[in-house]
Amino acid sequence: MLNLRYTFxxxxxxxxxxxFGILSIILCYSHSHAQSGQQARSVNESMIDSxxxxxxxxxxxxxxxxxxxETSFSTANRVINRAMELFAEGSExxxxxVNQKSITNFPLREYFERLMALNYDKVTIEWYDIHYISxxxxxxxxxxxxxxxxxxxxxxxxxxxxxxKDTTKKDITIFVKKKxxxxxxxxxxxxxxxxxxxxxxxxxx
Amino acid sequence: xxxxxxxxxxxxxxxxxxxxxxxxxxxxxxxxxQNVVKSKDGKLSVDKETVIRDLNNIIDPESELTNEEKTAxxxxxxxxxxxDAQVDSLIIEAENALYATAQNTTATEYEExxxxxxxxxxxxxxxxxxxxxxxxxxxxxxxPAVDSEDIISExxxxxxxxxxxxxxxxxxxxxxxxxxRPTTIEKYLYYLKDLKRESHQIEEVNLNTNxxxxxxxxxxx
Numbered sequence: 192m193l194n195l196r197y198t199f200x201x202x203x204x205x206x207x208x209x210x211f212g213i214l215s216i217i218l219c220y221s222h223s224h225a226q227s228g229q230q231a232r233s234v235n236e237s238m239i240d241s242x243x244x245x246x247x248x249x250x251x252x253x254x255x256x257x258x259x260x261e262t263s264f265s266t267a268n269r270v271i272n273r274a275m276e277l278f279a280e281g282s283e284x285x286x287x288x289v290n291q292k293s294i295t296n297f298p299l300r301e302y303f304e305r306l307m308a309l310n311y312d313k314v315t316i317e318w319y320d321i322h323y324i325s326x327x328x329x330x331x332x333x334x335x336x337x338x339x340x341x342x343x344x345x346x347x348x349x350x351x352x353x354x355x356k357d358t359t360k361k362d363i364t365i366f367v368k369k370k371x372x373x374x375x376x377x378x379x380x381x382x383x384x385x386x387x388x389x390x391x392x393x394x395x396x
Numbered sequence: 397x398x399x400x401x402x403x404x405x406x407x408x409x410x411x412x413x414x415x416x417x418x419x420x421x422x423x424x425x426x427x428x429x430q431n432v433v434k435s436k437d438g439k440l441s442v443d444k445e446t447v448i449r450d451l452n453n454i455i456d457p458e459s460e461l462t463n464e465e466k467t468a469x470x471x472x473x474x475x476x477x478x479x480d481a482q483v484d485s486l487i488i489e490a491e492n493a494l495y496a497t498a499q500n501t502t503a504t505e506y507e508e509x510x511x512x513x514x515x516x517x518x519x520x521x522x523x524x525x526x527x528x529x530x531x532x533x534x535x536x537x538x539x540p541a542v543d544s545e546d547i548i549s550e551x552x553x554x555x556x557x558x559x560x561x562x563x564x565x566x567x568x569x570x571x572x573x574x575x576x577r578p579t580t581i582e583k584y585l586y587y588l589k590d591l592k593r594e595s596h597q598i599e600e601v602n603l604n605t606n607x608x609x610x611x612x613x614x615x616x617x
């Protein structure tokens with residue numbers, strides 16, 4: 192009759208130790224591998240996060256330059272062209288006012304040209320508290336998409352008198368895609384950040 | 397002055413103590429008698445031939461004497477005070493020779509820093525990078541008296557064209573290089589001017605055969 196009772200022998204003990212050792216090695220390897228993979232991804236993502244925020248800060252500065260009455264016509268036009276390059280084609284910008292309840296969407300160039308032509312003596316536009324409300328997420332088509340919120344403080348003066356001011360909370364969609372281009376005979380992989388529509392989520396005095 | 401350069405025949409007269417002189421004359425014996433003579437008025441002196449030979453030795457550019465030795469020897473001869481036209485003429489010639497040597501030495505010494513400068517001279521590419529860095533900084537931090545447009549025009553002259561590509565490295569990770577969207581040098585310069593942004597570090601400057609920049613690589617880290 193077969194004896195099914197488990198007898199603990201020295202040989203069994205050695206086998207158990209070996210098994211435990213192998214399992215430990217496998218667990219450690221898989222854990223460290225997973226960690227390094229996660230780290231590489233997070234480094235990559237943090238890089239494009241920063242890049243996208245830089246582009247938004249650039250846009251905020253461009254808008255300030257375009258709106259400023261100290262900016263020459265030629266400079267404003269050049270800056271408009273640079274600002275346009277930050278956006279995906281067909282993007283729109285929503286505009287609100289504390290005096291009107293409606294929100295109007297403008298094509299980019301029209302928005303910039305209206306901003307340049309505002310009938311004030313001095314215009315100051317400042318963007319602040321720029322942060323992600325929706326982190327960049329990789330879609331199946333290889334494009335990262337996220338949403339950044341900014342606060343825009345707008346102040347307009349006639350003479351020395353402040354005649355209008357508001358603060359607008361705006362949401363900006365961001366698209367980031369890895370692209371390749373040949374530059375001076377070399378293949379260059381680059382991250383292309385494009386801004387999408389700018390929506391108004393709140394306007395206050 | 398280091399008197400050990402001066403031959404004994406002249407050193408004797410630097411501090412002519414009679415006792416020492418007498419002792420030395422005795423010790424010098426026959427050999428020294430060829431150089432040291434007694435003049436008509438009874439004073440001890442070095443003979444004219446020896447002085448002339450020594451002066452010619454000073455004048456001779458291929459002499460084994462060093463400049464210091466020559467200078468010391470000439471001083472000793474002059475201090476000795478010969479009253480002789482030929483010696484006086486040779487002294488002048490010796491002085492001129494030493495002066496010319498000193499001038500050459502000075503010229504060489506003067507040139508040395510220039511040589512050192514050549515050694516320290518920067519690589520032209522590094523100089524170009526420094527210049528570009530300065531121009532970029534000048535655009536980002538404009539001075540009231542300086543026209544940014546002039547800086548841009550001046551900087552563009554270093555490039556093959558206004559559309560020469562500018563690549564900005566975002567990060568190097570696992571052997572891969574990640575760039576921002578490529579731009580052109582003209583756009584980059586206006587970017588610095590319009591937004592007053594701190595410029596990126598210059599990573600690489602590529603020149604064409606005419607030494608014009610045809611690709612500029614910057615780094616944002």
